[in-house]
Amino acid sequence: MSPNVWKCGLAVLALLGLVFLLRNISILENWNCSAVSALSQLQSHIHTSLSGPVPMFHHNHTFCAQLGQKASPEEELEEHRLLNSITWPGPPSASAPVALLKTSDPAHSSFTILPSENKGHWYVGDQLEVIVQVYDFKGRPKGYGGDFLLARLHSPEYRAGVAGVVLDHKNGLYSVRFLLLWEGSAQVEVTMVHSSEAVAVLQRLREERPDRVYFNSLYHLGLQSETTVCNMCLPPDRGPLCDYTDSRTGEPWYCYKPRMLSCHTRINHAKGGYLKNITTDKEAMLFQSGVNIKVPIRASGKDAISVLPSRTESRSVKPDAVNQATSGYYYEDLWRPLVGVAMRQFDSSAITLCLTNKVVYMYGDSTVRQWFEFLVDVLPDLKEFNLRSPKLVGPFMAVDSTHNILVMYRCHGPPIRFSTIMASELRYIANELDGLSGGPNTVVALSIWSHFSTFPVEVYIRRLRHIRKAVARLLDRAPGTLVVIRSANPQALDQQVSLYNSDWFSQQLDTVLRSMFKGLDVLVVDAWQMSVAHRHPHLLHPPPAIVRNMIDVMLSHVCP
Template sequence: MVMPMKTRYKACLVLALFGIALFSYSAHQRPLGLHAIFCQVNSVPESLENLDNVRKIQLGTGMVLPKGYVPFVEPSPMKADWNDTEEQIQMILSEIDQVVPKVTFTHMDNTTCIGKSRASIVNPKERYCTGDKITVQLDMHDYSGNRKKYGGDLLRARIYSTDLGAGASGKISDFQNGTYHVEFTLFWAGKVKISLFLIHPSEAVVALWRVKNTGYNLISHQGRYTSPTESIDTRCSYDLDTKDEVCELMAKKGEYPFYCIKPPHMPCASLTMVGSFFTENTYLTALEKPLFDNSLIRAAIPHGLPDLDVISCTNETAPVKEKCKTGMEVQFPGGYFLQNVWHPISCSMTRYTAEAEINGCLKGKSLNLMGDSTLLQWMRYFTSTLPTLKDLDLYTSGWYKSQLKVDVDRNIQIRFQRHGDPFVSADFHSILENPTIPEQIDRIGGHQNMVIIFTAGTHFKGFPLHIYIRRVINIRKAIQRLLLRSPATKVILKTENTVWQEGIVETISDLHGYFQYLVMNSLMKGLNIGTIDAWDMTTAAATNNAHPPPVIIENEISLMLTYLC
């Protein structure tokens, strides 16, 4: 009997039964599909022979980009071409394009099959001590059982101990020939499990990179013109194909122009609102769509590796680390969870959980949160933790509305304002009351008690990457201007986090988020700012939700307060 093709590829996700291999799932792993043995698990590693002759690329994160992505060279503001933003954008896009595999996808049989791929620990030991490093080798094979001859699989790796509330990301190297090395540091004592996921095979990475740069039709926009007597909605886009007269937005803000069709009898000044909505449009071909079956996205790799019993092999006291402060270099992994508390590797974070501790740090300070709903989670945390904060009605509407919380006795102000378009809210929002992050920063004079926390990511995923790169370059420029006029102002970046991506992969895939994460970290490099690496935290904790759970928010805020106090 011949199994239908779709069912056959789902079967590749499943652990072979009857003890072929054992695998421990993380708490947040989705159940797998049909159980079958079309794609049986192998645990025997490929030989290390000739690997030394292959250029090994070290990655700075727990995921792999094609050919092992190397972070961008820091664009120095002192260079003459730094002000040529478009040239800088094209350079970054070219760098990414060069590392995306030039693979022609012809059949699912040629894509990565996790069940036929092999995993092993390189040079295993009888005893593991805290602080040791281990390397897991992955040799990827396709559905036909052939070893992959190129890299580019988008992977995620972590170690964890559920009972200890512990987790850490892995650093992945791509040998560009189907073999990967995953390096873990054993940060804590106890039983440690290994978790490996294939987010997308390299063939899907190629498809998504093409989709990312094809056009603007994955998100639809409408502009609303209003007058005392009527309201008219018209079509808007970054690339508006029309012979009608249009009104132009954003160009004066140093951003790519955004256009809305102008009603014949209404002026451009009457355009006050814009709505952005997900569509059912797709740039994927019929051949490519099976690559994004939900069962093939973020699929657990059945590695059959044993749990590690890690012990403390020394009685020496760990050296005292300096307190985390702005200007420190970002690394990956940059920390680990233990007892659900984040422990940065290169510095010391103070845990702020009690009301008195948080109020004591925030006393006299003005916090400006600029971004998306992941910073709205911070506002809700402050509300639940600090009952002395009072809300002031700013007379805005929508779930993304601006907020201001104050504690008059302690002179604390906490303000949230969402970033300007693109912002996919499935609703209409004011184009006048929601400036971009660079605009918001430029409106702040700054002082020693002023704090700016910003994030930008999720709402840009449905657009070509050059839109995001230009925005981040403009954020960098605004921060440079701010720190020139007010060096004492604290600026903190919260990176975007990993997400669950079923259903609308073209507009929310973690591949898009990962590209953006790398762009943001690279372009913020060298600035005297603090970084809260939400990507690292959510990878280590395997949360995989657009809105991480309270334990992540609590640790993000503790790290932010450590930068301040």
């Protein structure tokens, strides 16, 4: 190699190193002032490299799902039952991609309101039944089920709404049933979130591509810095791994070992990015905004009814599956639960009075961080303490010294798709719960779902199992502790979001969460139905009107 070529190569490497360094300045800014000052003096000497390239395609469902502590026979039986409970019907041959024209088309599909059994009249306390017929893009009726539908009954006039219960007949027909809970107008709305063919693609991605969201960690020692790829399940045949499995819960986490540095020099954790081109061209056609992602299905006739006041003989609603599945409804934008304690509305002074002398711990993803932000915004005496935490990442703490209120938030352990987090701040919820004293003046709020949508469901079951055990230990040693679990909620979807964070993934995880905590003395705030039933569009982070209702549900149990 000539000297000129050698010098040219060195110049290119130096330029690449400088570009990589500039991209990571935001990471350095999260360090404390002294560390940043020291590192800034050495920037020209830092050697950067990226080891462990973006993961390639691997069928590692079994490998990923079986990581962590071995489950007991009882836990294996529970896992089998949970997986069976979320089994989803699909196309006769899910392995062979279906041409778009043969897939479910919301524009050709329609729903019909079935006649009332009460001489054409509907009364408060009755049920309304709707039949949905799904057709393909050629206008032919579908012969199998598996489409993911959402439905609500609502009244703009009364700002009222209730989620519908969808039953798949597995032949292209779906029943949707609604409880009639207010007097006056009620309009039906049915939405096809995904076709059955699209759901089959999502199933494949969940089982085969847990690497489609990947993570990075920065390693640093002296004059050297390296960044490597991390994830819960990394193929070990692509290089040596650093094992960061949690010693107490056994929750696995790995990074590819840096070329020059040891595993102990890890500084932080960050979302690396999203893998692209993970579907075929045919599969991509199943995820088109405005065509087959969250598109309304039209009514074949009228789409609204008028509900009369409750009749004397029908005041008590029969306890069937629809009633048990409906947790509440909105009226005048206020959530009215159908079970549990009476719902109260709390203004800022009432919230302060309710939380006086109490500690509120919040653990999980950004949807429970919303609760922390809400309380800080509405309570004038609750001041956020500056912990110099990264914005939107935490940990966060707010104090009202006058009324002796403490509110804290901390994100859950990996996988977490936040921006850069110091490795020392990565904590697992189960371990945090084991460190709490608890008691009647302690409220614990948990939300953990969105960041698990790219992994096999077994991974989520394992994580919830550790949290459930920790919750049981907390309630056993500190009776009176209120544990609140926020469920999943639907969100706005386009093609990219669908492949990584679809409502279908969220709904599956939500079903598992409710089942695993059933029978335990915890409060589940039904964010799913509270979002589906509301007049606002679906958002990953619901608007303040919905968050306020969630806070009211929690506080109604804190201060009944």
